Amino acid sequence: MRVFWWSAPASPRAPQPATAGSVLIMANPTSGGYSARFLEKVRARLEWHGCKAEIRLTRHAGEIGEVCADPELRVRTLVVAGGDGSINEALTGFQSHPNPPQLAVIPFGTANVLALELALPRKARAIADIIRRQKTRQLHYGLANGHPFVLMASAGFDAEVVHAVPLSLKRRLGKLAYVITAIRTGFGRKETPLTITLDGDTITGKFAVASNARHYGGPFVICPGGATDPGMHMLVLERDDPWSSVLYGIALLFGRIHKARGAIVRPFSRATITAAGPVAAQIDGDPFGATPLEIQTTDRTIPVLVP
Numbered sequence: 516m517r518v519f520w521w522s523a524p525a526s527p528r529a530p531q532p533a534t535a536g537s538v539l540i541m542a543n544p545t546s547g548g549y550s551a552r553f554l555e556k557v558r559a560r561l562e563w564h565g566c567k568a569e570i571r572l573t574r575h576a577g578e579i580g581e582v583c584a585d586p587e588l589r590v591r592t593l594v595v596a597g598g599d600g601s602i603n604e605a606l607t608g609f610q611s612h613p614n615p616p617q618l619a620v621i622p623f624g625t626a627n628v629l630a631l632e633l634a635l636p637r638k639a640r641a642i643a644d645i646i647r648r649q650k651t652r653q654l655h656y657g658l659a660n661g662h663p664f665v666l667m668a669s670a671g672f673d674a675e676v677v678h679a680v681p682l683s684l685k686r687r688l689g690k691l692a693y694v695i696t697a698i699r700t701g702f703g704r705k706e707t708p709l710t711i712t713l714d715g716d717t718i719t720g721k722f723a724v725a726s727n728a729r730h731y732g733g734p735f736v737i738c739p740g741g742a743t744d745p746g747m748h749m750l751v752l753e754r755d756d757p758w759s760s761v762l763y764g765i766a767l768l769f770g771r772i773h774k775a776r777g778a779i780v781r782p783f784s785r786a787t788i789t790a791a792g793p794v795a796a797q798i799d800g801d802p803f804g805a806t807p808l809e810i811q812t813t814d815r816t817i818p819v820l821v822p
């Protein structure tokens with residue numbers, strides 16, 4: 516068996532001394548599309564250019580957040596090799612770090628919407644060159660019940676699917692697992708009306724997503740502006756019965772969701788999403804409990820490496 520040199524990663528509780536200017540790659544080996552070979556190519560290219568790079572594989576959920584919150588973490592660039600959930604962990608960890616490093620992304624993950632948002636390349640060499648060149652943009656993010664999110668926070672049908680999708684199915688089938696779970700969930704569920712307040716205005720709907728990004732669920736555009744622009748938009752759908760969900764799904768595929776009947780897209784600074792009973796919620800594609808959600812835009816940013 517081939518043993519890679521990083522196969523025995525250091526404990527996050529006993530971080531190795533790290534030099535300023537160095538690169539730490541935190542890789543989630545359970546993320547969709549994970550490839551040790553790909554990581555090694557990125558590392559080798561960086562080292563070839565004289566850039567010191569260490570790879571650590573996570574051993575449990577939450578480890579990226581722990582490493583990113585650790586004040587002893589003193590690297591110039593923290594690279595997340597994983598999906599949107601892993602990136603959210605890093606962002607959350609950075610909230611507790613006195614001087615967080617800049618963020619870079621090696622896009623694994625089932626969807627990796629942030630990689631689309633930042634137009635990241637898919638080739639190892641090109642990604643290494645982004646890390647090496649150090650060109651940054653400011654990544655804006657919002658807060659949902661005080662928790663940071665970079666893509667979206669939502670309540671309703673999509674969050675129910677995120678809660679229900681079995682991990683084994685997601686690992687086996689990737690995005691198709693969400694489609695299968697959506698079909699299974701869609702026919703048995705009870706619709707719950709949501710009340711959404713947007714900077715004081717109240718609207719009602721069955722599904723609401725506060726989007727900090729242009730894309731949703733893949734390369735599908737749902738609102739203007741992106742994660743590197745300030746401000747957020749709320750998309751509210753009036754209906755979520757199975758037939759309406761299919762029609763909204765088609766509109767989403769064609770980038771026409773904002774024009775669909777019963778769809779509203781509005782910019783906002785502060786929003787709440789409430790319901791008579793708890794409705795499933797998600798942020799950045801991972802389960803996030805249930806309503807009520809209190810969402811706010813912030814003027815906080817972190818530097819992220821871009822092409």
Ligand SMILES: Nc1ncnc2c1ncn2[C@@H]1O[C@H](COP(=O)(O)OP(=O)(O)OP(=O)(O)O)[C@@H](O)[C@H]1O
Nearest residue numbers: 546547574575576597598599600601624625626627
């Ligand atoms: N070693 C690990 N074992 C189990 N879970 C992990 C491990 N490392 C990270 N995780 C968790 O896995 C979750 C999902 O990972 P990630 O987002 O990287 O991949 P994904 O689910 O395939 O992609 P996406 O979020 O784009 O759909 C993260 O929220 C993270 O907490």
